[in-house]
Amino acid sequence: MALEVNRPEDAATAFADAWNRHDIDDFAALFSEDANFVNVVGMWWKNRADIEAAHRATHETMFRDSRLQGVVSPVVELSPGVASVHYRWTLTGASAPDGSPAGTREGILLLVVKKEQSGWRIKVAQNTDIVPGAIAPPSKTR
Incomplete structure (x- = not known):
């Protein structure tokens, strides 16, 4: 099932949907051909084919039974047709x-998306684990 990505925020929800169905064809289709993806441990893939191959391998093993849920934060328009x-x-x-079970993990995924003929596509993805207890207190405003 091809995923429609008509708005920037749809890229994040489509990412989670494809992940949860373990449909790596749909997952890979969310990315531009020349997309970059840095995962939570710093592995850096520099095109759609490499992003697809890496996720296909992990969804056959460690992420086979995983479920990704989350919340999309407000979209930031960077320029016409480009958003984070x-x-x-x-x-x-x-x-x-x-x-063995890995337990629950939390994190933040940053997507930079670009409007293409086929809809919004992910150009850059940066994924970060949230380490419990490592969140700094809010800064004070002056």
Whole structure:
């Protein structure tokens, strides 16, 4: 099922939908051919084919039973046809490298999306785990 991405924020919800269906064809179709993706451990893929191959491999193993849920933050328009979208996520059902349950993880996915003929596509993705207790207190305004 091809996912429609008619608004920038749809890229994040389509990302989670394809992830949860473990449909890596639909997942990869969300990205521009020359997209860049940096995952939570710093692996950097520099095109759609590499992004697809990496996610296909992990969805056959550690993410096979995973579920991604989250909330889209307000979209920031960077220029006409280009926007950033933050997606605050929770991941459950993943496995550790030894096959044991990995437990619940939380993080923030930043997507930079661009309007293309086929709809909004992800040009840049940066995924970050939220480390419990590592969140700095809010800064004071002067």
